[in-house]
Amino acid sequence: TQLLEQSPQFLSIQEGENLTVYCNSSSVFSSLQWYRQEPGEGPVLLVTVVTGGEVKKLKRLTFQFGDARKDSSLHITAAQPGDTGLYLCAGQTYNTDKLIFGTGTRLQVFP
Amino acid sequence: ETGVTQTPRHLVMGMTNKKSLKCEQHLGHNAMYWYKQSAKKPLELMFVYSLEERVENNSVPSRFSPECPNSSHLFLHLHTLQPEDSALYLCASSQDGTGVYEQYFGPGTRLTVT
Numbered sequence: 001t002q003l004l005e006q007s008p009q010f011l012s013i014q015e016g017e018n019l020t021v022y023c024n025s026s027s028v029f030s031s032l033q034w035y036r037q038e039p040g041e042g043p044v045l046l047v048t049v050v051t052g053g054e055v056k057k058l059k060r061l062t063f064q065f066g067d068a069r070k071d072s073s074l075h076i077t078a079a080q081p082g083d084t085g086l087y088l089c090a091g092q093t094y095n096t097d098k099l100i101f102g103t104g105t106r107l108q109v110f111p
Numbered sequence: 112e113t114g115v116t117q118t119p120r121h122l123v124m125g126m127t128n129k130k131s132l133k134c135e136q137h138l139g140h141n142a143m144y145w146y147k148q149s150a151k152k153p154l155e156l157m158f159v160y161s162l163e164e165r166v167e168n169n170s171v172p173s174r175f176s177p178e179c180p181n182s183s184h185l186f187l188h189l190h191t192l193q194p195e196d197s198a199l200y201l202c203a204s205s206q207d208g209t210g211v212y213e214q215y216f217g218p219g220t221r222l223t224v225t
Contacts, residue, residue, distance in 0.1 A: 004153075030210075030211075031211050031212075033213060033214075035216075040218070040219075040221075041218050041219070042115070042117075042201050042203075042216030042217050042218050042219050043154075043201075043216045044216070045213055045214070045215065048211055048213055050211060088154070090214075092211065092212055098156070098167075099156075099212060099214060101153045101154040102153065103153050104153065
């Protein structure tokens with residue numbers, strides 16, 4: 001069974017702090033996506049990384065795909081209350097093209 | 112309407128009721144999905160339709176019955192559900208055949224089975 005483990009599971013920080021969320025697997029993925037889900041809503045796609053070692057930036061968010069395409073990280077600089085939500089990574093498998101979703105990281109940013 | 116819409120947003124039903132969840136995508140995609148999201152569990156893929164054909168059924172109990180009449184609409188018919196079926200049901204769509212399958216989700220239907 002392919003699993004994507006995210007850490008930490010929960011994160012509660014003050015506005016202005018930096019944080020990193022990790023997404024790890026023993027499986028290799030053809031691409032990896034990050035989503036953010038706010039309470040009462042569906043997940044919203046933030047970014048897709050495709051190439052091993054790739055780094056993408058979205059304002060204060062920096063996403064990195066591991067060289068071996070088995071892991072990824074999301075770094076948020078100077079977190080704001082609007083960043084609060086559930087962050088999900090999802091890996092696209094090579095053989096079936098399915099998306100395997102991670103266990104999720106729930107982030108709370110206090111003003 | 113834009114993106115992926117789902118109705119109803121909230122549903123409370125008894126174990127003997129029959130109800131249906133509706134999903135519509137306005138993105139011109141050719142694949143649609145049903146997911147179940149429960150507390151403390153990763154998103155669970157239930158069904159996949161590609162070009163209106165069901166291509167995946169992830170060992171979902173028969174009390175859940177999907178229907179995809181065309182590439183823009185997806186239904187989930189529910190009957191004789193159990194309390195453990197209470198969850199957020201999410202619909203998603205994607206454009207298959209492009210190599211990278213980015214999925215676009217609707218807001219979900221919060222289902223409570225009493």
